[in-house]
Amino acid sequence: MCHVLIIEDEALIALDLEDLLQRNGAQSFSFADSQQGAIEESRINRPDFILSDVALTEGTGPLAVEAIRSELGAIPVIFVTATPEACSPCAPPGKVFRKPLDRPAIGAAFRRMRAA
Structure with a gap:
């Protein structure tokens, strides 16, 4: 079973990513739309994978991911953002994709990272 935490403040994009x-x-x-919400959600349902935006309603996706990983250990992550240059800290093993969504590339990266 693969449980994914989607950290995204735009509901339609979150649902599109869920479908993908x-x-x-x-x-x-x-799902979470803020840094603190993502951390709290990960404590309730430990994710096997994280897909995150960078800019959120409160805080940032990279800081949420960093906190989650420091608490729960290594979890693969893909960042999807309109501002990849603002993705900090987004060091590997995370992968960064620019919006608008490149569905085939995101799907392929998810399958590769999940299998690793």
Whole structure:
């Protein structure tokens, strides 16, 4: 079973990403639109994978991911953002994609990272 935490403050994009990842093997999802919300959600439902925006309603996706990973250990992450230059800290093993969504590339990266 692959549980994905989607950290995204635009609901339609979050739902689009859910559909994309479900088509690529994810079985369950949690959602958060803020840094603190993402951290709290990860404590309730530990994610096997994280897909995150950078700019959120409060805080940032990279800082949320950093906090989650420091608490729960290594979790693969893909960042999807309109501002990849603002993706900090987004060091590997994270992968960064620019919006608008490149669905085939994101799906392929998800499958590769999940299999690793």
